[in-house]
Amino acid sequence: MFSTSKTFHIIGGGISGLSAAKFIRQKHKNARIIIYEAAAHLGGRCFSFYDHKLQRNIDNATHAVLGANSEVKKLLTNEKFYKKIFFRKDKQIHSRFWQEVPFILLSIFNTQPKQIAKSLLMSLACKLFPFLPAQRKIYFSQGDLTEKLIAPLSGFANEVKTGWKLQSFTSVEDKINKLKFNQGEIELSKDDIVISALDAHQYQQIFNGPQFKFNQITDIYFRTSVPLTLPNNIPFLGSPDNLADWIFINQDIVAVTISDSQDIKLSDEELARFVWQEVRSVNGLTPAFLPPYRVLKHKRATIRQDEKNQILRPKSAQTQYQNLFLCGDWTMKDYPCCLEGAIQSGKRVSHYV
Ligand SMILES: Cc1cc2nc3c(=O)[nH]c(=O)nc-3n(C[C@H](O)[C@H](O)[C@H](O)COP(=O)(O)OP(=O)(O)OC[C@H]3O[C@@H](n4cnc5c(N)ncnc54)[C@H](O)[C@@H]3O)c2cc1C
Structure with a gap:
């Protein structure tokens, strides 16, 4: 056999x-x-490397994994999955998951919610049913994609x-x-x-x-002189109102992800400056000097997941x-x-x- x-x-x-x-x-x-x-x-689209400018290990893109992702979870048995997702809307921080479904869909599909193929939305809903909190737990990579996901395979x-x-x-x-x-x-x-x-x-x-048509994802990494914190020490934050969709904190590295980003026509430096101001404003801090940064634009991050x-x-x-x-x-x-x-x-x- x-x-x-x-x-x-x-x-x-x-x-x-x-x-x-x-x-x-x-x-x-x-x-x-x-x-x-x-x-x-x-590793393909999923790997980590030593960035000489930032002098830190970073991921080619911060990857988030939901508790519902059973096969990835098998590789992440010892890793921390956060139970709550926090969002910043109208300058307030909240954790009402259901209010932010369109934003979450944009992040999952890297496609504007209105464009997402109906059959894909249906199959996602069926897979997540009955929408248990355990399925909404979230893990994010911290410069360790190669070590955590690629090496074991x-x-x-x-x-x-x-x-x-x-x-x-x-x-x-x-x-x-x-x-x-x-x-x-x-x-x-x-x-x-x-x-x-x-x-x-x-x-x-x-x-x-x-x-296929593809959609871009842009990742921006900043290395701060002292570790930055988000309000209430939360490790990551979704910001539907901002250009910086997600902000992740990993010690002195602040990682920002922007989905469906091909229409942003800023240079790397303009983008880094703009996003850095958004990051600072979350804490009510005035924009300070731009720290060392790395902008990674993934033109073909995923196919556009439309009809x-x-x-x-x-x-x-x-x-x-x-x-x-x-x-x-x-x-x-x-x-x-x-x-x-x-x-x-x-x-x-x-x-x-
Ligand atoms: C910026 C970004 C953010 C993402 N965020 C998330 C996230 O938060 N959560 C999540 O679950 N997923 C996320 N993803 C998606 C995830 O990375 C991909 O779905 C996954 O890595 C795809 O794996 P793959 O093996 O199918 O394809 P790939 O990783 O693209 O593998 C294809 C491989 O083929 C190789 N190759 C290409 N051409 C040739 C050739 N001619 N000969 C030999 N080899 C070749 C490539 O080098 C590559 O290693 C993200 C992707 C990107 C780019």
């Missing part, structure tokens, strides 16, 4: 590709699994080839027979399986996949090629594009192979 001969070639070492390796390993104990990753590191492949970028492929009839990377070509045996764990844009470019894109998302992990299967956050039609969807997609693809 367990295959020994076939090799699973996973293209993309983000959280979905790494999860695919894990779930395939559970099913095919002796299989050979190779991950090919274009970048020099694993990294040991399931026999080989990880970083710096290997897939450029094209060839096929015979309905089977892929050769993968062409920047570092060389891989001939496939007849039983070999290819799993695309590529982001939607790269999948479109290489495999002629659907053409047009929803139709384009694949119905299953199968493709027109017999030996090519799909995973990746964008491939899970019933999930928002997020870490949970990415892991679930890795699990799903293991059922097909």
